[in-house]
Amino acid sequence: MQLDEFFVTGEPLIYGAMVSIALVTAAIIFILTYFKKWGWLWREWLTTVDHKKIGIMYIISALAMLFRGGMDALMMRIQLAFPGMNFLNAQHYDEVFTTHGTVMIIFMAMPFLIGLMNIVVPLQIGARDVAFPYLNAVSFWSFFFGAMLFNISFVIGGSPDAGWTSYTPLAGAAMSPGPGQNFYLLGLQLSGIGTLATGINFMVTILKMRAPGMKMFQMPIFSWSTLVTSFIIVFAFPILTVALALMTIDRIFGSQFFTLTGEGMPMMWTNLFWMWGHPEVYIVVLPAFGIFSEIISTFARKQLFGYKAMVWSMIVIAGLSFLVWVHHFFTMGMGAFVNSVFSISTMLIAVPTGVKIFNWLGTLYKGRIQLTTPMLWSLAFIPSFVIGGVTGVMLGMAATDYQYHNSYFLVAHFHYVLIAGTVFACFAGLVYWYPKMFGHKLNERIGKWSLWFFVIGFHVCFFPQYFVGLDGMPRRVFTIIPEWMPLNVISTVGAFGMGMGFAIFVYNIYYSLRYNEREKSGDSWDGRTLEWATPTPVPFYNFATVPHVEGLDAYLIMKEKGQTTFDEANLKPIHMPSNTGQPFIMMSIMFVASFGLVFEWLWMAIAGLIGVIVMMAFRSFDYNDGFYVKVDEIKRTERSARGL
């Protein structure tokens, strides 16, 4: 292979990106060396098994991915506003929408939510870490290296271009030769391992590590949403694992699963993909529901209305989410009977979802509402998501879907649910739990500016797309006819509004770090659940003494009774896991193996796999089981954190 086949050449935009990547990397290396921070980076972050730090790393990576995916989006919007300018050619446009979709769902939405789960769930249920802290670090690094692998594709080897859904035969070896599609397959496979492990980890954590006295139906609703999501992950991700593996084997070793030769079945990919893919959309929306529920209840100053109905509706949604996948390809010719069945099951999902909407409204009703930034994000979510849901039901009617399918109407639908649901929730959750993570709030005034830019930009961007879709504009086209121009220009304006909103959000992080007042108590918003019972910054062991839970909104009850999580008389040494570099090293070797497979250099893939197996064997012989924090140290830490 020549060097000019290895690197992507001939595109000015990509040369620019290469230069900026080189510069940023050089700058990071320089700063770390100049301030002698390499040791700090290794000790405090790369080897950590602390769920709070892992959560922060997830969120930082997810924000970076949001930036990357956002850049892709703006590029597409520029192209569609000025189709004659040839800003992107057809090939480049295909690559951009493929990476945009994949990055946003797999490397932005999920990691962002998993980051919040990591930080919040153990605190909410009164645990000192997750059930398997080592595995948690493995999960993070597998996501991180998976994302890296996927992202380097645009400078090395070439990006995938068959859509985030990668339908065969288009994505097969015959029609998409070269490493591009392999980056998709292996990037997702690598990060998928981590997601599955996270699902198992949180399931065990929540089932086994709740504070004494906390019954299942006294668990904060975000923890419930995490449990239900973990359940979906455990049952959906193996399907993706198999689908990706089969396509990889098709492409690299010549099997015939999804090919047009050897009696393969391209449509089987479509089925497998969506059997994972539809549950996946609920993996990214149920935690969002959980976040909004927490925030709405906190800032309406009321207990969540219909808590049990909320939990049951999530469970029903989780079950139904496995029974609707065919609605993504009604037009592929399964026949009227199959389409009808899946049409009905699809519409059924709207029922539990509607229940949740009414519960949020019920919580707001007669509440003493405080319009903080996280609350505003949540209030913006409700009507926007309703629009997304209602149009979803329209799409779910198989007969009419022949009209909407593959049009901008569909694009508008899923952006209404994914942005108003997941992205708003990520922002809301980050603002809400930010003081818990970093010891100061984000500035409210700047936060509201970012919110208004983003929310208004969002509607300006996507509402017109419903109509341009009804006018017949198909998705995934790089050029358009004049009739569609006006609405597309409006869309592009909205997209830049969202970009502004994001930029202001990031600026707010910097501004608040410099100027915002530091938190004095751990209870920044007069919260109701146990995460607010810990001091800020949260000590690495979380709870000096684990509280006894007596009901829903456990911390509210504790506050009424004057209890804290620092019961000096009852301190005991606390057992904590030790830091370890193994997850980082193991997953970086895995990265090398996957990279080898992407370029079909089997020697490299095999060497890497052997390396990973050696690391696992090494782990098997590793009997380090942590250390004890002494009572004195706990006392000192708590006293200074609580200003006693």
Place this chain on the structure above:
Amino acid sequence: MSAHELKSGPLEYRSSQGRMNILGFWIFLAAEIVLFSTLFATYAVLFGRTANAPTPGELFEPSTVLVMTFLLLISSFTCGIAVHEMRRGSVKGLITWLIITLVLGLGFLGFEIYEFIHYTHEGVTLQSSAYWSSFFILTGTHGLHVTLGIGWAILLLIQLAKRGLTPVTSRKVFIISLYWHFLDVIWIFIFTSVYLIGMVV
């Protein structure tokens, strides 16, 4: 986290970490069931799509498959005895029965490799047709699991020899026994739905 230690009951269940690991492994096995179900489903969908390659009925050899099945079934049984020995507190019994289990597992693998080589000589490979792709991937994934299980058990044997029975080693043994039985169950399904059906249809 070291709270709730129990004084009685099986060693592997005494520490809370032990109980969590075992539950975590059960959940992992649930994920494995989904993984194999997906492979079985692809196999079922691609059944009969042999293109120009021979059909399974022409190639499958009842005797080989029967021997493999017995080897794996017996190994599941001996694995049960191994855990029984562990519960009795006998390291020696445990190690002995575990080794027997592994030898049987290796026998199974040997036959499977022989079988694959044999098919290749008869002219069917992974690339021959959709049906044969799904056949090799389904049985091969199972075989890969068995291989990994054997490697893993060898590591455990070394640890048992060095450390004897502790809450940690007994937990590891118990977990690998779950894994081993699971592979046996999967094989039963492969035996019936791939080989038996393949031979008669």
